[in-house]
Amino acid sequence: MRIHLLRAINVGGTAKLPMAELRELATGLGATDVSTYIASGNLLCTPPGDAGSFDRDLEQAIDAQYGFFREVVSRSREEVAAALAAHPFEVVEPKFSYVTFLTAAPAPEAVAAAREVPTGEDRWEVIGREMHVRYADGAGRPQMKHATIGRRLGVAGTARNLSTVQKLLDLTA
Structure with missing residues (x-):
């Protein structure tokens, strides 16, 4: 399981991304054990394959679906x-x-x-x-x-x- 942190999500009235939809995006990209913590872009999951590739795929999926780019930074526990x-x-x-x-x-x-x-x-x-x-x-x-x-x-x-x-x-x- 990894901790994926999205930069500047749901702060200051910009970059709105409901956590239920973030979980759906992660699941759609093949992640398992998906959960979130509070509404500020904290995603916990087991990514499929390389974590860095998953992070980039998640950035692209958010950009494509919501029209804004936000960096995803992940770390192991x-x-x-x-x-x-x-x-x-x-x-x-x-x-x-x-x-x-x-x-x-x-x-x-x-x-x-x-x-x-x-x-x-x-x-x-x-x-x-x-x-x-x-x-x-x-x-x-x-x-x-x-x-x-x-x-x-x-x-x-x-x-x-x-x-x-x-x-x-x-x-x-």
Whole structure:
């Protein structure tokens, strides 16, 4: 079973994709053990064959059926557990701490360029293919410009707070 995370689904009034329809798309592509968690694009399933190919097929199916492209980033349960364990910041409030699952590890020079963006009391760190974030006052009141940092990193990603990451692990146990 893998955890497939869709970027920017059902947030801010754009990219509407009902989870029942996401489950149908995944099943139609040959996935088994299909389920979703909350409406923000968290798909749990066993993909047929290569996970990367399934992710690309799912991106194309969403684009074809709904008219918008959204990256799909997937990880094994073990990779998600390792990312959670590697979170480098003290967790004061789980909903203030996030893991952004990236499509690839950013280049060192991209990380250096992103470090130039002011963050206030917010903190971030890239570890492999994940960017860990701790917001001082929560994601709703960020001091750092997450989008600017993401653009400088040069790789797409999708963030989940630590509570959601833990729940996804619990659901795949």
